[in-house]
Amino acid sequence: MGKAEAGKMAGKPTKQAAKTAASSTTAGGGPAQERTLRSQGKKTLRKLLDAAIVVFDERGYHAARVDDIVRVAKTSHGTFYLYFSSKDDLFRALLADVGEEMVALSELLPPITRDRAGYEALRAWLQQFYALYSRYHPVIRAWMDTEVNSLDLEGLGVDVLGGFMTGLIKRVREIDPPPVDDPDTAALAMVAMVERFSYFAVIQIIPVELDVMLDTLATILHNGLFGGIDRR
Amino acid sequence: MGKAEAGKMAGKPTKQAAKTAASSTTAGGGPAQERTLRSQGKKTLRKLLDAAIVVFDERGYHAARVDDIVRVAKTSHGTFYLYFSSKDDLFRALLADVGEEMVALSELLPPITRDRAGYEALRAWLQQFYALYSRYHPVIRAWMDTEVNSLDLEGLGVDVLGGFMTGLIKRVREIDPPPVDDPDTAALAMVAMVERFSYFAVIQIIPVELDVMLDTLATILHNGLFGGIDRR
Amino acid sequence: MGKAEAGKMAGKPTKQAAKTAASSTTAGGGPAQERTLRSQGKKTLRKLLDAAIVVFDERGYHAARVDDIVRVAKTSHGTFYLYFSSKDDLFRALLADVGEEMVALSELLPPITRDRAGYEALRAWLQQFYALYSRYHPVIRAWMDTEVNSLDLEGLGVDVLGGFMTGLIKRVREIDPPPVDDPDTAALAMVAMVERFSYFAVIQIIPVELDVMLDTLATILHNGLFGGIDRR
Amino acid sequence: MGKAEAGKMAGKPTKQAAKTAASSTTAGGGPAQERTLRSQGKKTLRKLLDAAIVVFDERGYHAARVDDIVRVAKTSHGTFYLYFSSKDDLFRALLADVGEEMVALSELLPPITRDRAGYEALRAWLQQFYALYSRYHPVIRAWMDTEVNSLDLEGLGVDVLGGFMTGLIKRVREIDPPPVDDPDTAALAMVAMVERFSYFAVIQIIPVELDVMLDTLATILHNGLFGGIDRR
DNA sequence: CATGAATGAGAATTCATTCAT
DNA sequence: AATGAATGAATTCTCATTCAT
Numbered sequence: 009m010g011k012a013e014a015g016k017m018a019g020k021p022t023k024q025a026a027k028t029a030a031s032s033t034t035a036g037g038g039p040a041q042e043r044t045l046r047s048q049g050k051k052t053l054r055k056l057l058d059a060a061i062v063v064f065d066e067r068g069y070h071a072a073r074v075d076d077i078v079r080v081a082k083t084s085h086g087t088f089y090l091y092f093s094s095k096d097d098l099f100r101a102l103l104a105d106v107g108e109e110m111v112a113l114s115e116l117l118p119p120i121t122r123d124r125a126g127y128e129a130l131r132a133w134l135q136q137f138y139a140l141y142s143r144y145h146p147v148i149r150a151w152m153d154t155e156v157n158s159l160d161l162e163g164l165g166v167d168v169l170g171g172f173m174t175g176l177i178k179r180v181r182e183i184d185p186p187p188v189d190d191p192d193t194a195a196l197a198m199v200a201m202v203e204r205f206s207y208f209a210v211i212q213i214i215p216v217e218l219d220v221m222l223d224t225l226a227t228i229l230h231n232g233l234f235g236g237i238d239r240r
Numbered sequence: 241m242g243k244a245e246a247g248k249m250a251g252k253p254t255k256q257a258a259k260t261a262a263s264s265t266t267a268g269g270g271p272a273q274e275r276t277l278r279s280q281g282k283k284t285l286r287k288l289l290d291a292a293i294v295v296f297d298e299r300g301y302h303a304a305r306v307d308d309i310v311r312v313a314k315t316s317h318g319t320f321y322l323y324f325s326s327k328d329d330l331f332r333a334l335l336a337d338v339g340e341e342m343v344a345l346s347e348l349l350p351p352i353t354r355d356r357a358g359y360e361a362l363r364a365w366l367q368q369f370y371a372l373y374s375r376y377h378p379v380i381r382a383w384m385d386t387e388v389n390s391l392d393l394e395g396l397g398v399d400v401l402g403g404f405m406t407g408l409i410k411r412v413r414e415i416d417p418p419p420v421d422d423p424d425t426a427a428l429a430m431v432a433m434v435e436r437f438s439y440f441a442v443i444q445i446i447p448v449e450l451d452v453m454l455d456t457l458a459t460i461l462h463n464g465l466f467g468g469i470d471r472r
Numbered sequence: 473m474g475k476a477e478a479g480k481m482a483g484k485p486t487k488q489a490a491k492t493a494a495s496s497t498t499a500g501g502g503p504a505q506e507r508t509l510r511s512q513g514k515k516t517l518r519k520l521l522d523a524a525i526v527v528f529d530e531r532g533y534h535a536a537r538v539d540d541i542v543r544v545a546k547t548s549h550g551t552f553y554l555y556f557s558s559k560d561d562l563f564r565a566l567l568a569d570v571g572e573e574m575v576a577l578s579e580l581l582p583p584i585t586r587d588r589a590g591y592e593a594l595r596a597w598l599q600q601f602y603a604l605y606s607r608y609h610p611v612i613r614a615w616m617d618t619e620v621n622s623l624d625l626e627g628l629g630v631d632v633l634g635g636f637m638t639g640l641i642k643r644v645r646e647i648d649p650p651p652v653d654d655p656d657t658a659a660l661a662m663v664a665m666v667e668r669f670s671y672f673a674v675i676q677i678i679p680v681e682l683d684v685m686l687d688t689l690a691t692i693l694h695n696g697l698f699g700g701i702d703r704r
Numbered sequence: 705m706g707k708a709e710a711g712k713m714a715g716k717p718t719k720q721a722a723k724t725a726a727s728s729t730t731a732g733g734g735p736a737q738e739r740t741l742r743s744q745g746k747k748t749l750r751k752l753l754d755a756a757i758v759v760f761d762e763r764g765y766h767a768a769r770v771d772d773i774v775r776v777a778k779t780s781h782g783t784f785y786l787y788f789s790s791k792d793d794l795f796r797a798l799l800a801d802v803g804e805e806m807v808a809l810s811e812l813l814p815p816i817t818r819d820r821a822g823y824e825a826l827r828a829w830l831q832q833f834y835a836l837y838s839r840y841h842p843v844i845r846a847w848m849d850t851e852v853n854s855l856d857l858e859g860l861g862v863d864v865l866g867g868f869m870t871g872l873i874k875r876v877r878e879i880d881p882p883p884v885d886d887p888d889t890a891a892l893a894m895v896a897m898v899e900r901f902s903y904f905a906v907i908q909i910i911p912v913e914l915d916v917m918l919d920t921l922a923t924i925l926h927n928g929l930f931g932g933i934d935r936r
Numbered sequence: 937c938a939t940g941a942a943t944g945a946g947a948a949t950t951c952a953t954t955c956a957t
Numbered sequence: 958a959a960t961g962a963a964t965g966a967a968t969t970c971t972c973a974t975t976c977a978t
Contacts, residue, residue, distance in 0.1 A: 048958070068385065070302040074952060084960045089953070153300065153385060173446075187463065193448055193456040200440055201433030208432055213401065216425055224425040231419065232460035280941065280978095306969065316943050321970065512937075532849065534766040538973060548939045553974070617764065617849060651927065657912055657920040660904055665897030672896055677865065680889055688889040695883065696924035744957095744962065769947060780964050785949065 053091050055081040060098055064146035069099065069153070103151055106144045113140055114175030119182055122234045131226035134202065138222070141206040149207065173199060180233065187233045198229060285323050287313040289337075292330050296378030301331065301385070335383055338376045339400035345372055346407030351414055354466050363458035366434065370454070373438040381439065405431060412465065419465045430461060517555050519545040524562055528610035533563065533617070567615055570608045577604055578639030583646055586698045595690035598666065602686070605670040613671065637663060644697065651697045662693060749787050751777040753801075756794050760842035765795065765849070798843045803864035805836055810871030815878055818930050827922035830898065834918070837902040845903065869895060876929065883929045894925060 059081035063072045074095055078088050092098040117133050120126045141148060176195040188194045205225060209216050291313035295304045306327055310320050324330040345368060350361045373380060383400070408427040412419075420426045437457060441448050523545035527536045538559055542552050556562040581597050584590045605612060637659050644655040644662070652658045669689060673680050755777035759768045770791055774784050788794040813829050816822045837844060847864070872891040884890045901921060905912050 052958085073950085085953080085962090086955085086960050087958075090958070095952070149385070153381070188456050188459050190452050190456060192446070193452050194460065196440055196446055196448070197433060197437050197456055197460055200436035201429060204432035204436035205429050208428060214424070214428060216428070220422050220425050224420050224422060224429055227420050228426065228429055228460075228464035231466075232464035234463075278940070284941075305967085307967095317970080318943050318972080319941075321972095322941075326969080516937085537971085549941090549974080550939050550976085551937075554937070559973070613849070617845070652920050652923050654916050654920060656910070657916050658924065660910055660912070661897060661901050661920055661924055664900035664904055665893060668896035668900035669893050672892060678888070678892060680892070684886050684889050688884050688886060688893055691884050692890065692893055692924075692928035695930075696928035698927075742961070748962080770949085771947075781949080781966095782951080782964050783962075785951095786962075790948080 049091075052081075052083060052087060055083060056088060056091055056098065057102060060102060061144070061146055064150060069146070069150035099147070099150065102144075102147045106147050106151070109140055109144075110172045111175070113137060114172045117175050117179055120179050120230070120233065126234075127226060127230045130230055131222050134222055134225050134229075135218075137202060138206050138209070138218070141203070142210050145207065145210045148203070152203075183233055194233070201225070201229070281323075284313075284315060284319060287315065288320060288323055288330065289334060292334060293376070293378055296382060301378065301382035331379070331382065334376075334379045335400065338379050338383070339403065341372055341376075342400060343403035343407070345369060346404045349407050349411055352411050352462070352465065359458060359462045362462055363454050366454055366457050366461075367450075369434060370438050370441070370450070373435070374442050377439065377442045380435070384435075401431075415465055426465070433457070433461070513555075516545075516547060516551060519547060520552060520555055520562065521566060524566060525608070525610055528614060533610070533614035563611070563614065566608075566611045570604075570611050570615070573604055573608075574636045575639070577601060578636045581639055581643055584643050584694070584697065591690060591694045594694055595686050598686055598689050598693075599682075601666060602670050602673070602682070605667070606674050609671065609674045612667075616667070647697055658697070665689070665693070745787075748777075748779060748783060751779065752784060752787055752794065753798060756798060757840070757842055760846060765842065765846035795843070795846065798840075799847055799864065802840045802843050802847070803867065805840075806864060807867040807871070809833060809836055810868045813871050813875055816875050816926070816929065823922060823926045826926055827918050830918055830921050830925075831914075833898060834902050834905070834914070837899070838906050841903065841906045844899070848899075865895075879929055890929070897921070897925070 056077065059077045060072070062080050063076045066072075067076065072095075074085060074088055077098075078085055081088075088098075092101065113133075113136060116136065118129045120130055173192075173195050176198060177192055180191040180195045180198070183191075202225060205221065208214065209218075209221055288309065291309045292304070294312055295308045298304075299308065304327070306317065306320055309327075309330075310317055313320075320330075324333065345365075348368065349365050352358045352362055405424075405427050408430055409424055412423040412427050412430070415423075434457060437453070440446065441450075441453055520541065523541045524536070526544050527540045530536075531540065536559075538549060538552055541562075542549055545552075552562075556565065577597075577600060580600065582593045584594050637656075640659040640662060641656055644651075644659045647655075666689060669685070672678065673682075673685055752773065755773045756768070758776055759772045762768075763772065768791070770781065770784055773791075773794075774781055777784075784794075788797065809829075809832060812832065814825045816826055869888075869891050872894055873888055876887040876891045876894070879887075898921060901917065904910065905914075905917055
């Protein structure tokens with residue numbers, strides 16, 4: 009499902025440990041990729057990435073100005089371009105982080121069983137997803153937006169989604185009897201629901217309690233996947 | 241997987257489709273709302289609205305330049321500002337249309353029963369939704385992106401999402417026994433899944449056949465709402 | 473004092489009677505100068521000129537849009553250009569009116585004597601000036617503004633001032649002994665004071681009663697011209 | 705009589721003169737007031753302010769395009785907006801300078817006595833006023849035109865005209881016996897005459913020698929304020 | 937005579953990116 | 958490694974004037 013042309017980013021320093029989200033980001037990709045960052049430099053890089061998330065959150069990717077990011081990061085324009093070759097470049101760095109974490113998360117999804125344990129496992133996983141989502145939602149949103157994709161992010165973006173879905177599809181396929189004809193489509197539907205609901209929850213389009221949200225999502229999904237209803 | 245295969249399904253809004261849209265426009269919302277339009281004026285207004293949908297589709301709302309819209313509509317800059325005070329203003333006009341249609345559609349959702357008829361009714365309704373969505377998706381997408389941010393859409397008179405959900409919530413509440421604790425949240429989850437899946441389908445992020453998509457969505461939703469699973 | 477190149481406007485219909493200010497204006501100068509106006513046309517012409525004064529008053533000449541004038545006059549853009557070849561053209565028409573009235577007024581200034589009668593005559597004349605000024609001040613202001621003069625109004629504008637001052641200078645010269653070395657300069661100073669004070673009064677920069685204003689102006693001027701003060 | 709002979713008197717503000725002006729500018733008032741300027745920044749700010757005066761002089765405030773200012777200042781559009789948020793903003797900055805200097809000047813007006821010393825003091829002060837006026841006349845003119853209209857100059861902190869007049873009113877009040885009933889009105893008349901005459905002189909609407917002008921103004925004013933004429 | 941619609945050159949403004957220190 | 962300043966292409970918006978009916 010992933011696109012073969014992944015690897016475009018080869019050459020750039022890859023992340024080693026992505027446990028601590030934004031604060032651990034190391035992906036640089038600045039104009040001089042080879043630059044080795046000292047602790048000072050790493051701090052500045054982190055400041056910029058964190059600031060970008062904040063600004064993307066406030067104004068969205070398009071409306072975010074380099075100026076805003078730089079102001080929030082308490083640094084200068086010049087410095088920005090010391091670390092990133094462009095606004096897009098920074099975005100790509102962020103997206104690489106998110107992608108990695110999302111794929112890792114998708115692999116954490118346990119087999120989903122029909123019983124209470126399966127339900128609970130699903131719910132627990134959703135909670136993790138939501139945690140990730142709420143941290144990175146400005147990036148994820150921008151990424152979902154095709155407008156951004158235009159700028160060669162396809163190679164990266166689609167890959168992320170692909171990788172993420174691979175994990176889910178595997179689990180849906182395991183379900184027996186198959187609840188739907190096409191597990192791939194079902195997995196996509198799951199992703200759609202979870203992603204968008206998370207979005208609604210994050211932006212508080214309607215106030216929702218975390219617990220209620222998780223219960224509802226888990227119930228609908230679990231029922232949806234296992235509910236062999238008698239339709240007569 | 242790429243965007244190239246697009247067109248498989250409902251396709252992009254054609255002038256034809258958009259025309260219907262435009263014709264339902266209540267008012268142009270020109271700089272000075274008082275302008276009364278004669279037949280020629282109405283034609284131009286329609287041309288602009290149609291062109292905007294086309295351009296929003298091609299480049300997205302943010303990237304769309306007034307210049308593009310004007311070129312597609314085969315008219316001039318000056319004329320644009322004769323009908324709309326800004327790109328945002330045009331967007332609002334379009335959104336008002338969508339909102340109206342979406343609310344109308346939500347009211348068409350029949351009671352959902354546990355039997356085959358309920359399933360079929362749900363599926364039929366989803367098909368209608370998708371038709372509407374594929375016509376207006378550039379607008380809906382931009383709106384979703386916008387909702388909280390920037391634009392003052394308040395003045396729209398219609399709380400689009402709210403109006404849309406009211407209809408759904410009513411149906412979810414009718415279900416007995418209640419599948420979930422909070423019908424409102426469930427309705428929101430439905431909307432989330434349907435909206436985002438439609439988006440994935442429209443942009444062809446992954447190739448999906450219309451029938452498969454409707455089957456899958458309808459199944460998951462129907463099961464989700466009625467499937468009283470034995471979780472032990 | 474007037475510029476020889478006056479007469480540039482020759483060929484345009486000149487006014488016959490300018491007694492009733494704006495409402496009597498007949499100067500057309502439209503694209504087709506020869507057009508003979510029926511009563512309908514005269515009414516429209518008048519509406520436009522009156523509207524222009526109103527709009528110039530509200531927004532000033534530069535900020536005044538043809539659109540504003542046309543709206544106030546309750547007519548259309550097309551009609552505007554039926555009567556005037558441009559915004560400047562309309563302005564010139566207005567200015568011709570003002571100029572004529574101002575010259576006529578300057579000729580009405582009686583000889584100024586040292587006694588009470590001279591003072592009263594001066595005061596009465598100032599009152600007339602103020603009446604004229606307050607009617608036409610938007611036009612006079614714009615005219616005083618060199619920015620406008622740029623557009624070939626010089627021939628007209630300077631002439632007006634010149635004609636106006638000729639009358640005053642005559643009276644200042646009659647004063648014996650001469651209060652100042654240069655009567656021309658003194659006349660210009662008078663004009664300056666009266667014009668600008670009228671402006672302040674009209675725009676109510678500071679609230680001033682008409683009577684107080686006339687008393688003050690007349691006193692300062694009368695004293696200024698006759699006061700042989702003992703400066704030791 | 706035309707503008708061509710301009711330069712006879714004080715002349716147009718030279719870079720030199722304008723420099724003085726700029727250097728008294730309290731703050732640039734850039735888009736984000738918080739910008740702290742280093743020496744280079746200050747130089748550019750000054751260049752822009754100087755250029756603006758030059759251009760306002762040549763074309764007037766309304767006709768002046770940012771483009772012109774930028775060209776004269778030998779800098780770029782972008783830079784302009786680095787220092788000012790708009791043409792109006794620049795104007796306000798300039799006006800603040802003028803206002804400050806005008807108030808300062810008004811405080812320099814000495815008590816006016818009936819004797820020769822009083823006359824000379826008045827004349828000397830008028831000369832200072834004219835120097836200030838000829839330096840800033842493009843700004844003052846635009847301001848007079850603007851005062852009531854459009855621009856929100858309120859925020860200026862200084863009620864320029866008001867501040868200026870306060871000084872004059874004080875002196876007029878000291879005169880005994882009072883030459884006129886209302887000293888405030890008399891002061892306003894003084895201002896009117898002096899301001900407008902200066903304008904006429906600066907634009908050389910009629911050629912006037914500086915000395916003659918000062919003699920005339922001083923004489924009329926002095927007589928006007930002290931001349932107890934026997935009007936019978 | 938009158939009108940609503942259309943036009944497009946011109947002006948203002950923004951902001952990603954580069955430069956000089 | 959960092960910074961403030963500068964740049965200018967790209968874009969939005971305005972409005973006097975012309976056009977078609």
